[in-house]
Amino acid sequence: MHVVLIGARTEAVQALLDGGHRVTLLYEGGEHARVAALRDRLAHACAVDSYLVVESLWSALHQVGALAEGVDAVVSVQENGMVPAALLGRQLGARALDPELALRCRDKAVQKAAWRAAGVPTADWLLLPDAGAGPEPVSAAVARAGLTAPYVVKPTAGAATIGVALAPDGPALDALVTDLIADAPERRRLLVESWVAGPEWHADGLVRDGRPTALLLSRYRSPLIETKQGTPTATVALLPDQHPELYREVTALTDRALAALGHTDGVFHFELFGGPGEFTAGELAARPGGHFIGSLTRRVLGIDVWAAAVHLLLGEPVPAGPAGTEVVGFTDIPTVAGQPNRLTRAQVERIPGVVELEIKIQPGAPMPDMRANSGIRIGTALVAAPTEQDCLAALDQVVDTALKVNQPGEE
Structure with missing residues (x-):
């Protein structure tokens, strides 16, 4: 198949290439560095003005000659590209998400109206x-x-x-x-x-033939809106065999939420609030969760949700590895606004339990204010530990180390 992929996500590109597909990659200019390692394996690659603009995506396919070959499928792994990919696929007669489904999984007002009509609890x-x-x-x-x-x-x-x-x-x-x-x-x-009081959770997984077939439940350490006060995004995945009743309740609510939106085949990222017996649906997206959520699902469920996103849209089986037994979680590494970053990769990697690390703000670079949006961070660290308590302690150590190193006057 000739597949147009919107968003330069290496795992999704690799899954398509491993399946023998020809790949045309459309990406925003800020992702050009990630594309460099893939470019010689792609049928076509083109930077676009914005994932949100169907005109930009469509014209790019004309300009690189991709349309002359025919397009079999259009898939987005980027949040902003979900509805444009669906519309472009409809225009080209290619396999893609249904545009109405894409909109219900993107626009919060349309989504909540569908949930309310189906009796799914929401704010x-x-x-x-x-x-x-x-x-x-x-x-x-x-x-x-x-x-x-x-x-x-x-x-x-x-x-x-x-x-x-x-x-x-x-x-x-x-x-x-x-x-x-x-x-x-x-x-x-x-x-x-x-506002819905209580903890915030996220359920990530796969839906096939209208039913969730894989689901990982995780709990944010603080609701995401608290990033507006400078609290770093952090979450811990709950092992299914240690929380069977909780998983049954959340799976049932996820089933209802997916059905109300008409999302029958693909991946999902579902945010919900409250707790056992009183969960409330927040938002549901028909794409993989961001940050290190893909690492959580891979380490706990043995599933790469980025690869699954393209496999399921193409009607292909989703490879799965062995389930993990360790408790995993991640935390954003907080900035100290206005200060130069002094935290190094080595300082974080020395913390017991850290198994994956991304650094976005290099030592010496100025640090912006985290309150602007939840994407601002020095980086993200993923930890693995024998118990939830050990995982939480390791996440705390990452945050405490960063704040101590970057306190004004510290050297």
Whole structure:
């Protein structure tokens, strides 16, 4: 098959090449370094302006000659490329996600409406088509819609907590919306939700013939919105044989959430809130989870979700290795805003339990403020340990080491 892949994810490219497929890779310019090692094995490769722009993707296929060969499938492993890939596949008559499914798994208002219609528990919400154009304050509109404070405000189809904020009450909500529009006038369409208290979890896995066939449940150490206060993203995977009742409950809710959206074959990343007996659906994406979630599923379930994303869209079997027995988790390595990074790779690798490490901000480079979005970090460290307690202790040591090394005045 000739497959157009949107997003330069090495595991997905390798899975296609191993299957004997011809691959045309479309990627945003910032990913060009990752493409360099793959380029000589690709049928075509082209940088695009944005994954969000169907015109850019389509014109790139014209420009590199990919359309002259015919395209059999279009698949995206990038969040922003999910709906454009589906639309492009429909235009080319190629195998791809159904565009309506892609939208339900991308747009939060459309998604919540589908869940509410199917009786899947989710937060109350109100869509503001133009948050600055109403005849009354936003706080009055949300109160009339039955929402209760605190409120979470977010774009309808964002990523990495960009543009997401929490307002404790109505006056704060009005001030927040005014500030958001001033900072980004192009994002006037906003979603307001009632905040759901409790821990945040994520379920990652595969769905086939409408049923979850593999699922890994993990619990964030803090809800992702707390990255807005500088808390690093961190999560620990729960071993299925140690939490059987919890897995049964979450699998049942995931089954209902997938069915309501019509996602029958592919991978998923499902975020939910609360706890046993009171889980609430947050968001569900028809693509692999980011950060080191792929490493979690590989180490615990023996499944590479990035490869699975392309295998399942093409109707191919998904290879699986042996299940793991260690508890694994990862943490982002926090920045100290305005300071030069002094943390080295070697300092993190010396911490017992660290088995994978990505460094994004090199020693000597300035560190931005983590409160801007959940993607800002020195890097990410994945740890493996015999127990959950040992895993949590190792994650704490990574964070504590980074903060100590980078404290102003420390050398």
